[in-house]
Amino acid sequence: MSVLADAVREIRNALGNGRVTSTIRTKFQATALLLRDERARVRAAELSDSQRGERLKRLDDLATSLAKTAVRHPALLALLSEDAVVTDDARALEREMAGRAGIDVAPPEEDDAPAEEPATAPAKPGVVPQSVISRQMANPFLAPDFSAARPAAARPSRLSGWELLGPLLRSFERAGDGTSTTMELPEPTSLAVPGGRELMPHQARVVAAAAEGHRTFLLADEPGLGKTAQALLAAEAAKAYPLLVVVPNVVKTNWVREAGLWSTRRKATAVQGNGDSVDGFADIVVVNYDVLDRHAGWLGDFGFRGMVVDEAHFIKNKGSQRSQHVLELSERIRAFTARPLLMALTGTPLINDIEDFLAIWEFLGWIDEKKPLGALMDALTDTGLTPADPGFSAAARQCVVDQGIVRRRKVDVAADIPDRRIADLPVELDGATGRSIRAAERDLARRMVIRYEDALAARGSGPRDGIDHDLVAKVATWEQKDAAGASNGDNVFGMMRRIGQAKAALAADYAAQLARSAGKVVFFAKHVDVMDAAEETFAKQGVRYSSIRGDQTPNVRQRNIDAFVEDPEVAVVVCSLTAAGVGINLQVASNVVLAELPWTAAEQTQAIDRSHRIGQSEPVTAWRIIAAQTIDARIAALIDDKAGLAAVALDGSEEEVGSSTDAQHAALVALLTEALSAEAGAA
Incomplete structure (x- = not known):
């Protein structure tokens, strides 16, 4: 009871x-x-x-x-x-x-046990969330969008008898240095966007192209250049709502968060599991590849006018189920909407594994399985050349680029961005592990509430009006002292360690994606078991790494640093925040992943400065992996508040504003205050 x-x-x-x-x-x-x-x-x-x-x-x-x-x-x-x-x-x-x-x-049935699905696993039965049914009932006669003229029938082409896909691919493989990798983009009229935010110039040019009527983009900017914001604002410029966004699971929460920042007038919803929490009336629907199979049916009937595929290299294998679902959805959207916005986002350089981009070009409607289509075929015809002509390769490549390829590197737009910035990537801790962590956080809050109420009763103050914040601070201090001497993990330190363990695989997966698309990555963690879990993930994915830990001899440590710096095949270095936070030079990498948060901004800055130092030729981006709806998010906010993170990100200030114990104490105060406020509201 x-x-x-x-x-x-x-x-x-x-x-x-x-x-x-x-x-x-x-x-x-x-x-x-x-x-x-x-x-x-x-x-x-x-x-x-x-x-x-x-x-x-x-x-x-x-x-x-x-x-x-x-x-x-x-x-x-x-x-x-x-x-x-x-x-x-x-x-x-x-x-x-x-x-x-x-x-x-x-005991749970065998089906309840989490297991990795084999590639040939049968599709899960399709589901239709209740809120989607409500939307369909509210608008049962959803009509196709005829707001723009449909493309004219293909005109005769002298290239009709030629095999063209192979020559198009070879035109990219043979391109020399300095060859254009970006379509011509208009100059933006303004950098300001609704909500009081401001775009960087390179971002605004893509949004301006969408505003001028361009509707297909292969946006291949390097990580850290704001592809998410560009896609969301391009959808706003193109009025491409409702908008479908297909993403890897690790960035699903971040897409919803970014939609709240950039698309302030639009509501975003994420598809979780069977979609029980989906808002069928949202403007932006975010779904991850892993559950696309069970939701493809209703998504295809939803009436989307735009579709964004993030980390689009995930669909490179056209034989995979997720690729087939993505291609089918894009085809159904094109059938419903005359000129939908279709965007494929990937940081993978275009020159690597160019055949993988056939699926992306097909998603965008540039080609089918056999030949170029529509505007691309017309552009190739207009060159007046055939694959047998000497100038065909360069001309054909430019025709593809002009369909909507945009590729900028950090070094290309260095003037647009700070030389060091911090980007938060919130992740959801799902399943039993996430529930257990949230339950432990509630138990900790409840324990402090009881301690607060006992102290209040012992003081004989009688009924209280509001919260005694001085007493809250004392209770947090008592809890902090108990935690420092405790042998079990039922405290703020144990909780942060469990959160780190739960985030380890997600953070490592994101670091592996960065390594494939942007080069070398520095990966930081606090606890040895988190480092172990990350290294296991890298090994499974075939990502070579080296490791810097506190228990290594100086010779081993230097050998591992040299391997990361000098060996092009070593993509990631897994570092201990304590052992590698100072005294080493890792400027060969411009991306840093913080899988676990330090307790102070100074520790965070020291870790980032392993890459952000004299001799670094590119802006450095530090990606903080934060467990949403847990104390992890509170601590991130406290670090930012204490040190003025804007100054740290923009001018490299290393001013220490508080110690690690301050952050721990502030986190406990925030947790207890929130719990007391909730009880007062319930009463």
């Missing part, structure tokens, strides 16, 4: 702001399932009539409270129906809650 009562209260408190998140939906469904199971268990138990009646009444009261909460949120109310789809996360959380209540729980 206490477990159920706590869950109902937490759901009610969390819904105080009126927003239904995927976490709340999962907890709501798990609680409803546990209520039903407990009711059946009480009815079957050997109890007296009075005992049974009393327990059933308490269960009915909790169920009524839960139902009243759901009445205000239709998305939750639908979960109470008998035919509602029960998610794997809800089943897992139900088992976890039952276990906490001391109820014997049947």
Whole structure:
């Protein structure tokens, strides 16, 4: 009963702001399932009539409270129906809650165990989220978009009998240095965008091209040059809504976050799992490759007027299921909308594995499986050349570039960007690990609340009006001292370590993507087990790395540094924040991944300065991997507040404004204050 009562209260408190998140939906469904199971268990138990009646009444009261909460949120109310789809996360959380209540729980079925799907695994059955059905019912006669004239029928071409795809690919392979890799882009009229933000000049030129009517882009800028913002604002300029965005899972949360920053008038929603939390009325729908198979059906009928594929090299294998789904969706969008916005984003240089770009060109509608199409075929015809003519290769390559290829390197636009900047990449910790971490954070907050209330009662102050912030600071200090001497991990230090472990594979996967697209990467972590997990990920992906740790001899350490600096095949160096944060030169890399956050801005700056130092020829970007909706995000904000991160990013200031203990204390204060505010709101 206490477990159920706590869950109902937490759901009610969390819904105080009126927003239904995927976490709340999962907890709501798990609680409803546990209520039903407990009711059946009480009815079957050997109890007296009075005992049974009393327990059933308490269960009915909790169920009524839960139902009243759901009445205000239709998305939750639908979960109470008998035919509602029960998610794997809800089943897992139900088992976890039952276990906490001391109820014997049947072991999960084999299907519940996470396993990597083989390449030949059958497609998961298609699903249609309830909110999407609501949208379809609200607009059942969705008509094709005839706002612009459809392309005219292909005109006769003297190239019709020629095999052209091979010569087009070879035209890129044989291009010499200095050959254009970017279409001609217009000068922007303004850098300002809604929301008070400002674009960099190179970003604004792509947005200006979309505003002038260009609708297909292969945007191949190096990482750190703001491809996400360019895509979102190009969609705004082209009025390409609703917009579908297909991304790797590691950047899905960041896309939703960036949409909130750049597309302030548009609502973004992410497709998680079976799509239970999808907002069917959103303007921007973000879905990751891994779940595209089960959502391809309704996505194809949604009426999108634009589509963005991030890390587009993921579709290079046209035989893969995800590539086929992406190509099918783009074809359905072209059939629905006369001139949709189609953008493929990738940092992979165009000269590497050029055949992989056939799938991207097909996604953009430039070619089909056999030949160039539409505007590209017309442009090739207009050259007056055939593959047998000496000048065909250069002319053909320019024709492809003019269809919408844009490739800028950091060094090319160095004047546009700071010489050092920090970019946050929020990630969701899904599954049992994420639930466990969030539960541990709640337990820590609850422990401090009890300590605060006990201290308040011992002081004899009586009922309090508001929060005693001096007492909050003292409780945080007590918790901090206890944590420093504790042997278990049930404290802020243990929590940060668990978060680091949970982020390790995600951070390593992102670092591997950076290494493939932009060259060498410096990877920092605090804990040895996080470094171990990252190195395991690199090994599985075939990424060569070296390692700098505190337990190495000076000779081994220098040998590993030399391997990273001098061997072009060593793409990543995995560094300990403590052992490699000072005294070494890694300026061969201009991308730094911080898999775990240090406690102070000074430590962060020292780590970044391994690459950002005299002799570095490119701007340096530090990518902070932050676990969303956890204390990790609080600590990132505290580091920024304490040190004035803008100064650190723009002028290299290394001023220390607070120690590591200050950040730890501030994080605990923030956690306790938030918990007390939530309790006061519930009361």
